Amino acid sequence: MEQYRDERGKPEASIIVEIEQLLEKFDASRAAYHGGDFNGVACRRIVGNANEICQRVMEILVRQNCENCDEKTIKEIVDQLEQTLGLLDAAFAYLSIMYPTDDEKKKARDAVDALSKQWRDIGLSISLKAHVMEVHVCDFHDKCGVGDKEESFIEQGHQIGLKENRRYCGLKNFIKRTESALKARSVSTHSLVMQQKIEVLHASKRTKKDDTNPTLKRVKKDEKKKEIEKQVKREAYVSKRNK
Numbered sequence: 005m006e007q008y009r010d011e012r013g014k015p016e017a018s019i020i021v022e023i024e025q026l027l028e029k030f031d032a033s034r035a036a037y038h039g040g041d042f043n044g045v046a047c048r049r050i051v052g053n054a055n056e057i058c059q060r061v062m063e064i065l066v067r068q069n070c071e072n073c074d075e076k077t078i079k080e081i082v083d084q085l086e087q088t089l090g091l092l093d094a095a096f097a098y099l100s101i102m103y104p105t106d107d108e109k110k111k112a113r114d115a116v117d118a119l120s121k122q123w124r125d126i127g128l129s130i131s132l133k134a135h136v137m138e139v140h141v142c143d144f145h146d147k148c149g150v151g152d153k154e155e156s157f158i159e160q161g162h163q164i165g166l167k168e169n170r171r172y173c174g175l176k177n178f179i180k181r182t183e184s185a186l187k188a189r190s191v192s193t194h195s196l197v198m199q200q201k202i203e204v205l206h207a208s209k210r211t212k213k214d215d216t217n218p219t220l221k222r223v224k225k226d227e228k229k230k231e232i233e234k235q236v237k238r239e240a241y242v243s244k245r246n247k
């Protein structure tokens with residue numbers, strides 16, 4: 005995009021707006037709480053729909069183009085973009101599998117190799133994250149899998165802290181407030197309290213409706229079909245690059 009902007013020599017506000025509107029259709033909008041950047045969920049949605057999004061982006065660029073850039077060049081650049089996004093999707097999908105089998109470990113490695121090749125080919129900078137991805141992540145993945153190693157517990161930790169702040173915001177004395185918060189935390193993690201919590205949760209759980217519901221069955225079948233289609237797409241990106 006930046007390269008494109010430089011070549012045209014004027015800000016392409018309308019193109020950017022159009023592309024952002026397009027991404028919003030895929031539920032990928034810049035989250036306000038993430039410094040105006042796309043957050044992880046939005047990124048997953050973008051890479052997961054690489055094919056469709058790139059097709060539409062190309063249409064926008066071709067339509068808004070004013071003869072400075074020929075259609076062939078636009079197509080080549082967008083094709084590279086699609087390939088990169090598709091490979092990011094493939095690599096992350098295989099790396100998020102919990103307890104991967106040997107076959108899945110190999111697929112992860114193939115996807116990461118293809119992604120690295122692509123990344124270097126189009127001249128993207130090798131950031132720290134890119135280096136970890138390129139050199140280290142597969143070794144960890146082979147040893148113990150990285151799919152269950154994630155950081156949402158840190159987010160959750162923030163939420164517990166926020167909850168305590170709300171609960172004790174009436175206490176202006178810092179020491180008293182901290183003591184109360186710690187006491188509440190110690191009580192709530194007491195083994196008998198935890199046991200009681202589990203019992204209550206169990207007793208109040210609604211029993212799951214049976215799977216004979218035809219709509220539910222169809223939805224599940226559709227999801228399964230979509231998942232298989234995604235899998236095929238990912239493998240196509242990887243084999244195209246690794247051949």
Ligand SMILES: [Zn+2]
Binds near residue numbers: 135139140
């Ligand atoms: Zn290193």
